[in-house]
Amino acid sequence: MLRVFDLLSMLYPAEYRARFGDEMRAVFVELDRRGWWLLLEYGGLVRGALRERRRHMGVLAGGAAFASVVNLLLYWYLLPIGVAHGQTVKQDPSALEVARSIYSRSFTALREAKTIEEMRKLSDEMDAPEWISVDRFGRTVLTKKDVDRDLESLLKLPPERRAAGMDIIWAEKDAERLIVVAWMMPTESHGVTRGTLIRDIFVSGANGWRRVRHDKITPNDMVLSVDGKAQVLPPMDEDHRVRPR
Amino acid sequence: MRHVVEEQEPLSEPVFLILTSLADGPRHGYGLIRDIETLSGGRVRLSTGTLYGALHRLLDSRWIERFQTDDTSRDKQSYRLTGTGRSRLEADLERLRALARAASARLRVREA
Numbered sequence: 001m002l003r004v005f006d007l008l009s010m011l012y013p014a015e016y017r018a019r020f021g022d023e024m025r026a027v028f029v030e031l032d033r034r035g036w037w038l039l040l041e042y043g044g045l046v047r048g049a050l051r052e053r054r055r056h057m058g059v060l061a062g063g064a065a066f067a068s069v070v071n072l073l074l075y076w077y078l079l080p081i082g083v084a085h086g087q088t089v090k091q092d093p094s095a096l097e098v099a100r101s102i103y104s105r106s107f108t109a110l111r112e113a114k115t116i117e118e119m120r121k122l123s124d125e126m127d128a129p130e131w132i133s134v135d136r137f138g139r140t141v142l143t144k145k146d147v148d149r150d151l152e153s154l155l156k157l158p159p160e161r162r163a164a165g166m167d168i169i170w171a172e173k174d175a176e177r178l179i180v181v182a183w184m185m186p187t188e189s190h191g192v193t194r195g196t197l198i199r200d201i202f203v204s205g206a207n208g209w210r211r212v213r214h215d216k217i218t219p220n221d222m223v224l225s226v227d228g229k230a231q232v233l234p235p236m237d238e239d240h241r242v243r244p245r
Numbered sequence: 246m247r248h249v250v251e252e253q254e255p256l257s258e259p260v261f262l263i264l265t266s267l268a269d270g271p272r273h274g275y276g277l278i279r280d281i282e283t284l285s286g287g288r289v290r291l292s293t294g295t296l297y298g299a300l301h302r303l304l305d306s307r308w309i310e311r312f313q314t315d316d317t318s319r320d321k322q323s324y325r326l327t328g329t330g331r332s333r334l335e336a337d338l339e340r341l342r343a344l345a346r347a348a349s350a351r352l353r354v355r356e357a
Contacts, residue, residue, distance in 0.1 A: 020297045023322055027274040027293050044292020051298050 002029065002235065008042060011049035013056040022243070029238050092172060099171040099180045102126075102202070102209055107163040110154075119151040128203065128210035136217055167195070178202040178209055183224065184216075191228070194221040256337045259291055259299045264308065264326060264334040271312040271325040274300075300324060308333055 005028050009021060032038060109122045123144070133142035154162060164185040171180045180202070183195035197218040202209040223231050256264070259281075266272060266280045274296060282290050291299075303309040308330030312323040326334070 016301065020301065023274050024293050024297050026321055027278065027296070030275045031278070031293070040290070041292050041294070044294035046294070048292070048294025048298045052301070 002032070002237075004038075004042060005045070006235070008045040008049065011046065012052050016052050016056070091170065095171040095173040095178060096168060098173060098178060098209065099168055103166060103168075103180075107165065110163045111159040113155065113162075116152055116155060119155050120148065123148055123151060125207075126211055128205075128212045131210075131212055131214070133214045133216065136215075136219070166198075176204055178204070185221075186224070187221075191226060192223060193225040195224050196220050196222060255340060256333070257299075258289065259295055260303065261334075261337060262289060262291075263296070263299055263303065264330055267309060267324060267326040268331070268334060271323040273321050273323045277324070303330065 002025075005025065009017060009024065012021075028041060031041060106122065106126050109118070109125075113119045113122060127144050127147070129144055131144040131147075132140045133147075135141045164187065167183040167186050169181045169183065171178065173179070178201070180200045182198055182200075184198045186193060186195035188194075196216060199215040199217060200211050201213040201215075202211050225231055262281045262284060263277060265284060266277050272280060274293070278291050278293075278296060300309065304311070304324075306329075307327055309324045310327050312325040
């Protein structure tokens with residue numbers, strides 16, 4: 001419902017939106033909460049937008065309708081294309097490639113490992129001796145020694161369960177460091193997609209990139225989407241929104 | 246181009262109801278919608294688009310003004326009547342009273 005409201009509010013002149021947009025949205029949320037018949041609201045928004053356009057541009061209704069069509073075209077078609085293809089911070093393809101290469105090699109080796117020595121070698125190639133795992137409260141919960149002690153139990157798992165994959169959201173690097181933000185082990189079943197948001201930090205050294213820190217930012221297997229509808233991506237619902245007053 | 250409410254025009258029903266609603270104290274957007282619904286016996290339910298279009302014109306005409314309270318936030322502004330707005334509402338009330346008197350007089354003549 002709010003998405004429709006947001007789209008329709010784009011029909012209003014920018015000056016008007018800056019002046020009344022937040023208030024109108026808050027009123028709409030309140031009406032929605034109380035079960036108001038929102039079709040009337042949508043109609044009122046379109047009529048109001050046409051009036052404000054006419055007033056704003058000082059032209060007749062035909063001009064206002066034309067302006068609305070132009071606005072629709074801009075906000076619904078051209079702007080999203082512009083944002084997707086040029087006006088956002090771009091992913092550095094080389095950083096993404098380095099990240100994909102590191103994890104791909106690691107996941108494959110993890111599945112193929114047959115001995116504890118192979119597991120130790122893999123661990124040493126992936127993680128620096130000072131590697132730590134940090135929980136979402138900023139507490140160090142694992143060190144490399146802890147992980148190395150646990151390699152035997154990891155080896156006992158069926159290969160397909162040792163590494164389920166990841167979706168990289170963002171990778172960035174400079175000469176010394178590489179950071180990777182990703183959904184770890186994204187899984188989908190019965191229309192529900194789950195995953196864990198993580199950030200890994202790698203440091204470049206004589207032996208290539210070694211991971212020094214693994215942050216688990218959200219609880220395990222957080223619900224990311226239900227029936228294709230995102231649960232954690234913007235626009236969030238009102239309970240999750242924070243805006244400057 | 247600024248648009249203001251014409252001084253000489255009779256008030257439109259939404260404007261009349263908004264000014265009436267603010268006559269006894271400040272209200273924010275949602276409060277106005279609910280109060281106007283009550284005032285009109287459930288007949289008038291202003292949409293958000295209509296309400297804020299009218300508030301826009303009334304602010305520009307200086308018949309109402311934003312009213313700062315301790316809990317005023319960007320998404321919950323209150324509005325109150327100015328002296329000009331009160332005078333304009335009273336003038337329109339007088340116009341309506343005069344019309345009502347004229348209508349009543351003609352009805353009495355017809356009945357007599």
